[in-house]
Amino acid sequence: ILNVEQSPQSLHVQEGDSTNFTCSFPSSNFYALHWYRWETAKSPEALFVMTLNGDEKKKGRISATLNTKEGYSYLYIKGSQPEDSATYLCAFISSPSGSARQLTFGSGTQLTVLP
Amino acid sequence: GAGVSQTPSNKVTEKGKYVELRCDPISGHTALYWYRQSLGQGPEFLIYFQGTGAADDSGLPNDRFFAVRPEGSVSTLKIQRTERGDSAVYLCASSAEGMEADTQYFGPGTRLTVL
Numbered sequence: 001i002l003n004v005e006q007s008p009q010s011l012h013v014q015e016g017d018s019t020n021f022t023c024s025f026p027s028s029n030f031y032a033l034h035w036y037r038w039e040t041a042k043s044p045e046a047l048f049v050m051t052l053n054g055d056e057k058k059k060g061r062i063s064a065t066l067n068t069k070e071g072y073s074y075l076y077i078k079g080s081q082p083e084d085s086a087t088y089l090c091a092f093i094s095s096p097s098g099s100a101r102q103l104t105f106g107s108g109t110q111l112t113v114l115p
Numbered sequence: 116g117a118g119v120s121q122t123p124s125n126k127v128t129e130k131g132k133y134v135e136l137r138c139d140p141i142s143g144h145t146a147l148y149w150y151r152q153s154l155g156q157g158p159e160f161l162i163y164f165q166g167t168g169a170a171d172d173s174g175l176p177n178d179r180f181f182a183v184r185p186e187g188s189v190s191t192l193k194i195q196r197t198e199r200g201d202s203a204v205y206l207c208a209s210s211a212e213g214m215e216a217d218t219q220y221f222g223p224g225t226r227l228t229v230l
Contacts, residue, residue: 004157032216043118044206044221051216089157093216101146102171103219105157
């Protein structure tokens, strides 16, 4: 059973603060890590797909890093805005065996940005 | 372009009834996935289609759950003899070719409530 852990479970920050949260995953048989943002009543939105150790990805004020050897990824938000309030999910794919393509999700970090 | 759509957005049913949930993937995407999110948890994989065939159904919880994709596009998730524990948000996703590093694009989900 693959275990993907996210911390913290929830987070409240003030507008303008920078913040980060963690995704831990099994370091063996790593293939890819996905980050999603999920706002209430909307579809989960894909942020990043990361495959290489040391990968860094950036999209506007949001960035992510990946360490496959120790099994963690960090998501950073610079200068948080109220519209960043959402649940941030990471999802792991292990080395493919047969036709396996399933994402194994963490339980998410719920971010609230206070104006 | 149009994203993944799911119908209905909400479904309330009584214990023991049969329900069907529909997913329209992004046009041209060959891979389609169903996930289920229970309260307080991340989405959990149910089944993955490549074209018309179920390539991986290892996440279906029991034989009351069944899914089809007869023409390789629209998919229907069918739940027989619903139980209160089936209450969850059912998410559908599609990706271009079903490769591990492909982004999976999600629909807004169907919230199923079994009374």
